[in-house]
Amino acid sequence: MSDPKQFDKILTEIIRQDKGIKRVILTDKTGLTIANVSKLAPFPVDTDSIGAIASAVFCASEEQGKNLQIGDLEIVTSEFSDGKIFASACGKGVLSVVSGAEVNIGLIRLVMKKQGKELADELDKFLAVETSTPAKSKELDEEGLKQALEELEKV
Numbered sequence: 001m002s003d004p005k006q007f008d009k010i011l012t013e014i015i016r017q018d019k020g021i022k023r024v025i026l027t028d029k030t031g032l033t034i035a036n037v038s039k040l041a042p043f044p045v046d047t048d049s050i051g052a053i054a055s056a057v058f059c060a061s062e063e064q065g066k067n068l069q070i071g072d073l074e075i076v077t078s079e080f081s082d083g084k085i086f087a088s089a090c091g092k093g094v095l096s097v098v099s100g101a102e103v104n105i106g107l108i109r110l111v112m113k114k115q116g117k118e119l120a121d122e123l124d125k126f127l128a129v130e131t132s133t134p135a136k137s138k139e140l141d142e143e144g145l146k147q148a149l150e151e152l153e154k155v
Contacts, residue, residue, distance in 0.1 A: 004035070004126065006122050007026055007034060007035035007119070007122060007123075007126075008035055008037060010115055010118055010119055010122065011024040011025075011026060011035055011036065011037040012037050013115060014037075014095075014097065014111055014112070014115050015037050015038070015039065017107060017108075017111045018099070018103050018104055018107055018108065018111075020099045020100040020101075020102055020103035020104075021039075021097055021098070021099050021103065021108070022038060022039050022041065022083070022098050022099055022100060023036065023037070023038040023039070023041075023045070023047065023050070023096075023097070023098040024036065024037050024038070024095070024096070024097050024098075025047060025050060025051035025054065025095075025096040025097075025098075026051075026090070026093055026094075026095055026096075026119060026123075027051040027052065027054070027055040027093060027094050027096065028055075028092065028093050028094075029055060029059055029092060029093065029094060030055070031051060031052030031053070031055040031056055032052070033047060033048045033051045033052070034093060034123070036051065050085075050096070050098065051094075051096055054076075054085055054087045054094065054096035055087070055094040055096070057076055057078070057087060058073070058076050058087040058088070058089070058094050058096075059094070061073055061076050062089070073089070074088060074113075075087065075088040075109060075112065076088070077105070080101075081101070082100070082101050083098065083099055083100050083101055084098075084099050084100075084101065084103065084105075085097070085098050085099075086099070086108055086109070086112060088112045088113070088116055089116070090115075090116035090117070090119040090120045090123065091116075091119070091120025091121070091123045091124055092120070092123055092124070092127060093119065093120070093123050095112055095115070095116050095119060097112060
């Protein structure tokens with residue numbers, strides 16, 4: 001059984017690796033935020049939107065690579081005048097790191113690769129627990145529906 005707090009622990013380890021890292025977001029491949037940590041920002045930020053867009057960009061780039069048959073996508077880097085956004089796969093999720101302009105890109109890549117494996121393992125455990133429960137409910141619901149239909153046919 002996976003503890004959801006484990007995601008926060010791993011994301012906190014990532015944000016502490018470089019003073020330039022401002023925000024770390026874990027999303028699923030649809031862009032839904034699973035967990036995030038951040039340093040104080042001077043203005044409000046919609047973390048869910050940032051994670052969703054970073055996930056969409058990553059997944060689109062991943063699909064483009066498959067179509068071009070150029071191998072597996074490792075990382076997407078978006079560089080802006082005042083910062084960077086990095087995104088990489090971590091199993092069934094996408095890990096996004098938002099930083100200032102002056103960061104050690106090699107360190108960020110290394111940390112994302114290392115912690116991405118750990119996040120992938122935790123995500124697999126978490127999703128295994130989550131998907132097993134609805135599957136049982138679905139079976140029960142299907143049986144209940146069959147019985148209800150049989151009752152209706154009798155009438």
